[in-house]
Each structure stands twice: as structure tokens, then as C-alpha cells.
Amino acid sequence: MPVKYLGWLMEIIYEDHSGNITKRRIQVKSIRSGLIKADDLLSSHMYISRIGATGMPSDPIESVG
Numbered sequence: 001m002p003v004k005y006l007g008w009l010m011e012i013i014y015e016d017h018s019g020n021i022t023k024r025r026i027q028v029k030s031i032r033s034g035l036i037k038a039d040d041l042l043s044s045h046m047y048i049s050r051i052g053a054t055g056m057p058s059d060p061i062e063s064v065g
Contacts, residue, residue, distance in 0.1 A: 006030070006031065007027065007028065008028050009027050010025070010038075011023065011024070011025050012026060024040050024042065024047060025041045026039060026040055029046075031051070035048060035050060036049050036050075036051055
């Protein structure tokens with residue numbers, strides 16, 4: 001995954017392990033070995049997900065970096 005996504009603010013929609021649809025606003029901190037690590041901007045928690053689970057948008061909401 002290209003480093004161009006680092007620092008991006010993104011809004012993602014995904015299905016969690018319980019089957020709930022969740023929408024989050026995240027800022028990408030690192031992408032390594034198929035994992036995205038990001039800050040969840042609403043809860044102030046670290047968000048970690050496999051890249052295949054979320055996909056990556058073609059355009060950021062906002063680039064900060």
C-alpha cells in the first residue's frame with residue numbers, strides 16, 4: 001500500500017465482528033504487512049484493521065501531512 005495514504009483523514013464504513021455496521025472517521029498513522037493503524041478521531045482510540053477488510057478510498061476526505 002503506498003505511503004501516500006499516511007496522514008489522510010478518512011471516513012470508513014464497515015461491518016464489525018458482531019455484524020453491526022459502523023462508520024468511523026480515522027487518521028491513517030501506518031500501513032504495514034496488510035494492516036492499517038489509525039487514530040479513531042471520535043473515540044480517541046487506536047483503530048487497527050486488515051486492508052482487505054476496509055479497502056482504501058480513491059480520494060481522502062482531507063490530507064494532513
